Amino acid sequence: MSSIPPELSYTAEHEWVSAPDDQGVVTVGITDHAQQELGDVVYVDLPDAGTSVAAGETFGEVESTKSVSDLYMPVEGEIVETNDAVADEPGSLNEDPYGAGWLVKIRPASADALNHLLDAEGYAAEIA
Template sequence: MYPADLRYDREHEWVRLDGDVATVGITDYAQDQLGEVVYVDLPSVGDEVVAGDSFGEIESVKSVSELFSPVSGEIIEVNDALADSPELVNSSPYEDGWMIKVRVADPDAALDGLMTADEYEAFVSEEA
């Protein structure tokens, strides 16, 4: 149900590691809970993020939530398409709705402590 090539955190973000570049977004479960996303506030390229810290905010019609980074490093790209089309987070949470790309310092350790797809699925079913 959740893509097997991604890792997940307890705040419902996913991360895809390619070399030393980690792409981050929110899961299908998270976007469904939020409802239609109308605004995504993302950091700037060059900012540093720390695993577990807030890197931005996401708003639906009814609510606002913080976005937490599952990894630490320097932001090298943000998804500018979300400024005009925040609904991409709903329609394509793992592809077009990605949020930030982070260059991680230590790729070998970057995913430590994050959940696999199976673990995340079990985590979500406990929370629901």
């Protein structure tokens, strides 16, 4: 059974999004379900900070021993930070997808950018 923290928001493409911090920045990663489906992650390709992205746009990829999967941006905005540590240690996506395995931090283009995302219950239904 996959872990689905209730305080996060989710996409049907298996990305999670944190609530905005006091600067309005959200953190994005892949879900526990996604990392389990991928298997052992061996490579992560992420964009540079300062990159503007649209919701639904591909913003990188994750390569595992089983497959290569695109990463889809859950919200429109600007990437303010990329997790370089996950690029150096891609296995952290398998070990801690909601912690050390985060991917990027984004400043959403609007305050309501997260309104279309799934809550934990909705995501659980999506993967059931």
